[in-house]
Amino acid sequence: xxxxxxxxxxxxxxxxxxxxxxxxxxxxxxxxxxxxxxxxxxxxxxxxxxxxxxxxxxxxxxxxxxxxxxxxxxxxxxxxxxxxxxxxxxxxxxxxxxxxxxxxxxxxxxxxxxxxxxxxxxxxxxxxxxxxxxxxxxxxxxxxxxxxxxxxxxxxxxxxxxxxxxxxxxxx
Ligand code: HEC
Numbered sequence: 001x002x003x004x005x006x007x008x009x010x011x012x013x014x015x016x017x018x019x020x021x022x023x024x025x026x027x028x029x030x031x032x033x034x035x036x037x038x039x040x041x042x043x044x045x046x047x048x049x050x051x052x053x054x055x056x057x058x059x060x061x062x063x064x065x066x067x068x069x070x071x072x073x074x075x076x077x078x079x080x081x082x083x084x085x086x087x088x089x090x091x092x093x094x095x096x097x098x099x100x101x102x103x104x105x106x107x108x109x110x111x112x113x114x115x116x117x118x119x120x121x122x123x124x125x126x127x128x129x130x131x132x133x134x135x136x137x138x139x140x141x142x143x144x145x146x147x148x149x150x151x152x153x154x155x156x157x158x159x160x161x162x163x164x165x166x167x168x169x170x171x172x
Contacts, residue, residue: 051138066135069162078167081160088150091171099150104172105129106165121147 040086095101100113110125110133111118122145127133138161139142140154155161 014046066158066162067131069158070131070166073159073162073166075163075170078165079164081155081164082167084145085152085164088152102168102171106131106134106149106169106172119145119147119149122149123147134168135161138164 015042023166056096085099085102087098090097091101091103093101093103094114095103096113100111100116107128107130109128111123125145129137135158138155141148141150141152142154153166
C-alpha cells in the first residue's frame with residue numbers, strides 16, 4: 001500500500017511536471033506567434049514600399065504623368081534644350097531649313113510646313129503633333145517614324161522633352 005501511495009505521488013508529480021512543461025511550451029509558442037506577428041508588421045511594410053515603387057513605374061509609363069510634367073515644365077530650360085534642334089529647325093513661320101519650320105508646331109498638322117520635302121514615312125503618319133505624339137517622336141525619332149530624314153538620336157530625358165515641348169507651346 002505504501003509503495004502504491006509513493007508511486008501515485010511520484011506519478012501525479014510527473015503528470016504535474018508534464019502539464020507545467022506543456023504550459024511553458026504553449027506559452028513559448030504564443031510568445032513566438034506574437035513575435036511572428038511583429039515580424040509580419042515588417043513584412044507588410046515591405047510590400048507597401050513595393051506598391052509605391054510600382055505606382056511610380058506606372059506613373060512613368062502612363063500618359064497623364066507626362067501631362068503633369070508638362071504642367072510643371074520649365075519654359076526657359078526648354079529654350080536651352082531647343083539649341084539641339086536649332087541647326088536644322090527655325091521657329092519663324094514658313095522658314096524651312098534642313099528640317100521644317102517648327103512655328104506653332106504643337107497641335108500643328110503633321111508634315112504641313114509648306115515647301116518642305118518630307119519623307120514618305122512622316123507624310124504617312126497623319127494627324128497632328130499633339131503633346132503625346134511629340135513626346136514619343138522626340139524620345140527616339142527613328143523608332144517613332146522609321147526611315148525619317150530627321151537625323152537626331154532623340155531626347156532620352158523626359159524632363160528635357162517636357163521642358164522643350166512647353167517651350168514650343170509658346171512659339172505661336
Ligand atoms: C540634323 C537635323 C535635325 C535636328 C538636329 C532635328 N531635326 Fe527635327 N526634323 C529634321 C528633318 C530633316 C525633318 C523632316 C523629317 C522627315 O520628313 O522625315 C524633321 C522633322 C521634325 C518634326 C516634324 C515636323 C512636321 O512639320 O511634321 C518635328 C516636330 C521636329 N523635327 C522636331 C525637332 C526637335 C524638337 C528637335 C530638337 C530636339 C529636332 N527636330 C532636331 C531635322 C532635324
